[in-house]
Amino acid sequence: MASLRTALIFLLIAASTVVHVVPLLAVALVKAALPVARLRRASNAALTGIAESWIGGNSWMVGHLLCTRVQVQEDAALQRDGHYLVLANHQSWVDIVILQKVFNRRIPLMRFFLKRQLFWVPLLGLAWWALDFPFMGRHTPKQIARRPELARRDIETTRRACEKFREIPVAIMNFVEGTRFTPDKHARQSAPYRHLLKPKSGGVAFVLDAMGTGLHAILDVTIVYPAGRPSMMDLVADRIPEVRVHVRQRPIPAELLHGDYQNDRGFRIRFQQWMNGLWQEKDADLARLLGE
Numbered sequence: 322m323a324s325l326r327t328a329l330i331f332l333l334i335a336a337s338t339v340v341h342v343v344p345l346l347a348v349a350l351v352k353a354a355l356p357v358a359r360l361r362r363a364s365n366a367a368l369t370g371i372a373e374s375w376i377g378g379n380s381w382m383v384g385h386l387l388c389t390r391v392q393v394q395e396d397a398a399l400q401r402d403g404h405y406l407v408l409a410n411h412q413s414w415v416d417i418v419i420l421q422k423v424f425n426r427r428i429p430l431m432r433f434f435l436k437r438q439l440f441w442v443p444l445l446g447l448a449w450w451a452l453d454f455p456f457m458g459r460h461t462p463k464q465i466a467r468r469p470e471l472a473r474r475d476i477e478t479t480r481r482a483c484e485k486f487r488e489i490p491v492a493i494m495n496f497v498e499g500t501r502f503t504p505d506k507h508a509r510q511s512a513p514y515r516h517l518l519k520p521k522s523g524g525v526a527f528v529l530d531a532m533g534t535g536l537h538a539i540l541d542v543t544i545v546y547p548a549g550r551p552s553m554m555d556l557v558a559d560r561i562p563e564v565r566v567h568v569r570q571r572p573i574p575a576e577l578l579h580g581d582y583q584n585d586r587g588f589r590i591r592f593q594q595w596m597n598g599l600w601q602e603k604d605a606d607l608a609r610l611l612g613e
Contacts, residue, residue, distance in 0.1 A: 330382060330386055337375060341374060345368060383422055396567075404537050406525070418556065435457065453486075497521060497524070530579065537573075544564065574595060
């Protein structure tokens, strides 16, 4: 019976994805053909509505077909038409499903900065493109050292994306660690946190600089799986008994809105100190949520 239920959930997810992606692409193509910017902006509501419907279906399956309990503690006043930067720790692809379940239709549709290779994911890559998710190169420090223009290319991608985001309510999502947590990665980094990898401040700095006062708050999200880090298969197979989520709304420090992170060493140090302090608090939140 468990195998049949898992197969049924996979089938429902696939069917829902096809049902939503087809009209999403149709609206995106119409939007691209519209000659007037005002009409293109108006079509964003239809695109967002389709995406939120797809997320709502997935969230319904988590709530009704699985036994996973999602416990949420909120220290935030969420706004459907807000402008947020969402920061979260990252352990699994399940994180995205949980974030969408917690925030769907309560804040604007979350946009992620994605690796360029993800554009080729069947159906979803085109859906992310239609929703203006920015695709980044995600180059290593060694690659950037050999070819500095790669860093400039990603910065320009960030700026172009943020110009679009200024026109609409938005929640820009950033997994600050840059990769999923594993004990091996944690050991290689010699990270000063018990439950987190080192935060990468550059992406956050570039978004704050590009958006400026276009963002009104940070949503600092901590996600915990008491039974251990899960996979997507664990979720679909109903092997995640509980997820704990803490949402804390934070003001954006005014002194961090305008600065040259790349070229101003003093600003970069101050920004990293702020980010490290936030991550220390998150590490303590993780320990608390785990009951340590």
